[in-house]
Amino acid sequence: MSGRGRTALRGLAALGAALGLPLALLALWWVASEDSTHVYLPPLRDILEAFGRVWFSETFVGDVVPSLRRLGIGLGIAFVLGVTGGYLLGRSPLLRGLASPALAYARALPPPVIIPVLLVAVGIGETTKIVVIALGALWPILLNTCDGVRDVDEVARETAAAYRLTGWTRRRLVLRAASPRVFAGLRQALGLAIILMVVSEMLMSTDGLGFTIVQFQRSFALPEMWSGVLLLGVLGFVLAKLLELVERHALRWHRGMTGRQESST
Amino acid sequence: MGTAILYEVVARVFFDPRHVPPLSDTLPEAVGLLGDPVFWTATWRTLLAAGTGVGIAAVAGIGLGFGIGSVPRLLRVVSSTLDFLRPIPSIVLIPALVFLLDITQITVLLVAVSCFWIVVFQVLYGVRDVDPVAMETARCFRMGRLARTVHVTWPTVLPYLGTALRLVVSVALALALTGGLVMGAAGLGELIWRSQEAGDVTGMYALVLLTGGLGVGLDLLARLAERRLLHWHVATRPEAAR
Numbered sequence: 001m002s003g004r005g006r007t008a009l010r011g012l013a014a015l016g017a018a019l020g021l022p023l024a025l026l027a028l029w030w031v032a033s034e035d036s037t038h039v040y041l042p043p044l045r046d047i048l049e050a051f052g053r054v055w056f057s058e059t060f061v062g063d064v065v066p067s068l069r070r071l072g073i074g075l076g077i078a079f080v081l082g083v084t085g086g087y088l089l090g091r092s093p094l095l096r097g098l099a100s101p102a103l104a105y106a107r108a109l110p111p112p113v114i115i116p117v118l119l120v121a122v123g124i125g126e127t128t129k130i131v132v133i134a135l136g137a138l139w140p141i142l143l144n145t146c147d148g149v150r151d152v153d154e155v156a157r158e159t160a161a162a163y164r165l166t167g168w169t170r171r172r173l174v175l176r177a178a179s180p181r182v183f184a185g186l187r188q189a190l191g192l193a194i195i196l197m198v199v200s201e202m203l204m205s206t207d208g209l210g211f212t213i214v215q216f217q218r219s220f221a222l223p224e225m226w227s228g229v230l231l232l233g234v235l236g237f238v239l240a241k242l243l244e245l246v247e248r249h250a251l252r253w254h255r256g257m258t259g260r261q262e263s264s265t
Numbered sequence: 266m267g268t269a270i271l272y273e274v275v276a277r278v279f280f281d282p283r284h285v286p287p288l289s290d291t292l293p294e295a296v297g298l299l300g301d302p303v304f305w306t307a308t309w310r311t312l313l314a315a316g317t318g319v320g321i322a323a324v325a326g327i328g329l330g331f332g333i334g335s336v337p338r339l340l341r342v343v344s345s346t347l348d349f350l351r352p353i354p355s356i357v358l359i360p361a362l363v364f365l366l367d368i369t370q371i372t373v374l375l376v377a378v379s380c381f382w383i384v385v386f387q388v389l390y391g392v393r394d395v396d397p398v399a400m401e402t403a404r405c406f407r408m409g410r411l412a413r414t415v416h417v418t419w420p421t422v423l424p425y426l427g428t429a430l431r432l433v434v435s436v437a438l439a440l441a442l443t444g445g446l447v448m449g450a451a452g453l454g455e456l457i458w459r460s461q462e463a464g465d466v467t468g469m470y471a472l473v474l475l476t477g478g479l480g481v482g483l484d485l486l487a488r489l490a491e492r493r494l495l496h497w498h499v500a501t502r503p504e505a506a507r
Contacts, residue, residue: 018345025346040364108480110439112446112454113473116461120469121285194354195443202359202447217360229361233353240352 042223051227059212064231067208070126071197074133078189082138083182086145087175096146107143111136111192112199119204129200129208136196137189141182148181149174183247190243194236209235286467294471304456304472308479311452314369314444315437318376322433326381327426330388331414340389347385355379355440359447369451372444379440380433387429391422427491434487438480453479 026044033043055064089096089103114135122128152174160170175182201210209232216225273288298304333340355378362371395418403413445454453476460469 014341017341021342021346022349104484105477105481108435108484109473109477110435110442110480112439112443113457113476115446116457116469117473119461120466191352191354195356198354198356199443199447213357213360217363225360229357232357236352236354237349 040222042226046223047226047230050221050223051230054224054227055231063207063209063212064235067197067201067210070129070133070208071193074130074197075137075189075193077130077134078137078141078193079186081134082141082185082189083145083175085138086142086182086185087149087171087178089142090146090149090178091174103139103143107139111196115196115200115203124204129197129205132200133193133196137193140188140192141185144181144185144188145178148178151181152177180251183243183251187240187243187247190239191236194232194239198232286470290467291470291474294467295474298468298471298475304475307451307453307456311438311441311445311454314372314450314452315376315441318373318441319380319433319437321373321377322380322384325377326384326429327388330385330392331418331422334389334392335414335418351382351386356443356447359444363448368444368448371448372441372450372452375444376437376440379436383432383436384426384429387425387432388422391425392418394425395421424495427495430491430494431484431487434483435480438483442476 030044033041034045036043089099111132114132118128118131118135122131156173156177160173165173197208198210198213201208202214205211209228213225213228213232216222216228269288333343355375358375358378359371362374366374399417399421400413403417408416441452442454442457444450445452445456446458447454449455449458453472457469457472457476460466460472
């Protein structure tokens with residue numbers, strides 16, 4: 001067999017290995033639920049049919065788009081504040097000393113608890129939901145950036161000083177060096193942000209994915225509800241993959257990036 | 266301390282005490298709560314749900330992680346499915362399961378599912394990290410599969426499990442509280458939500474304050490346990506050297 005043929009065959013085998021189990025599981029779900037008359041566990045066929053009916057319609061504009069907008073704005077705010085704050089804290093031991101008890105506390109406070117607090121402090125509204133997402137996603141980004149900035153290679157820093165690099169060039173160097181940690185934080189933040197988006201929509205909203213799913217559940221529209229659950233799963237997956245793509249692109253220079261996820265605190 | 270003063274000033278100057286009570290009001294309330302059996306029952310329930318969930322996640326995660334991780338062919342088949350399932354937020358389970366299980370069970374399951382992913386992936390990373398030389402040496406000594414797992418793989422995975430422990434503690438607490446907030450599962454989350462609905466703002470802030478304290482305490486415990494577990498390893502860790 002020619003070398004190319006073997007490579008192609010191996011690629012095919014890898015693809016088969018990757019797709020085999022998910023397809024088998026889906027098929028199993030399909031067959032097992034085919035004759036299901038259980039009200040709460042409708043057949044997969046009904047769920048998929050509901051999926052097309054519900055989500056490829058104005059519900060997408062009315063619910064999915066607002067959800068994604070909140071998620072985007074919240075994460076954006078968390079990113080800007082987290083990187084700026086993490087940079088400042090990482091550079092200044094004095095600031096770190098002052099802030100660290102508060103930071104330890106803020107990190108230990110479970111994020112969903114922010115929801116009732118903001119409900120009282122800010123009230124129900126678009127702002128509250130965005131602030132919930134931003135506040136929850138802030139800490140992983142901030143703390144990881146701070147650690148990353150502190151860990152910047154001493155030699156690199158001193159070299160930059162010796163070359164009399166100043167201002168933005170040096171700041172860019174530090175941020176570049178810290179960026180693998182920033183991405184580690186961002187990855188954690190994304191997961192948290194999705195959870196907070198759904199929870200805040202479940203608790204205090206009139207639109208959005210979380211709200212719609214609960215609404216379906218309350219009106220016993222079970223296939224529709226399951227389709228929402230499915231959509232949320234797909235959304236989580238797609239967003240995580242997108243972030244991974246951005247990360248891979250942004251960290252091309254980082255030779256430690258061999259697809260291994262570093263365990264982060 | 267500085268932060269506490271800052272908070273006090275900001276709360277007094279910029280906010281209505283009906284929305285953001287200053288710390289001087291919240292703190293006594295929180296201390297009062299510490300003498301209230303209702304608070305302790307709720308804390309106990311939250312911890313119980315979180316603990317049960319973590320227990321399930323640990324057993325399932327370690328078992329599955331080792332099972333999959335030690336068979337490369339199996340890992341190749343399963344990894345895409347794991348990658349697909351992991352980013353699915355576990356709270357989607359709430360509406361899906363609310364008809365099938367009671368809310369306490371769902372809360373436990375919520376905790377278990379989220380923590381399970383952390384444990385499984387940490388174990389998988391750990392198994393991948395096993396030193397091939399150590400493994401070959403063990404083979405040369407004719408150690409059996411079980412002996413190799415116990416003496417070579419397990420010690421390699423342990424530090425990864427230490428990290429998992431720290432991550433799991435905060436996630437477990439957060440989800441146990443979510444169960445209370447969203448579904449009213451008995452515990453601290455439910456207590457907080459009820460005081461919010463009842464308009465007992467100071468009481469709610471006090472509860473949140475204590476919840477944060479609980480989080481700090483659990484985090485400390487997890488770090489302590491990690492150090493205990495890895496006392497033989499700590500010296501080689503950059504984190505401890507810093």
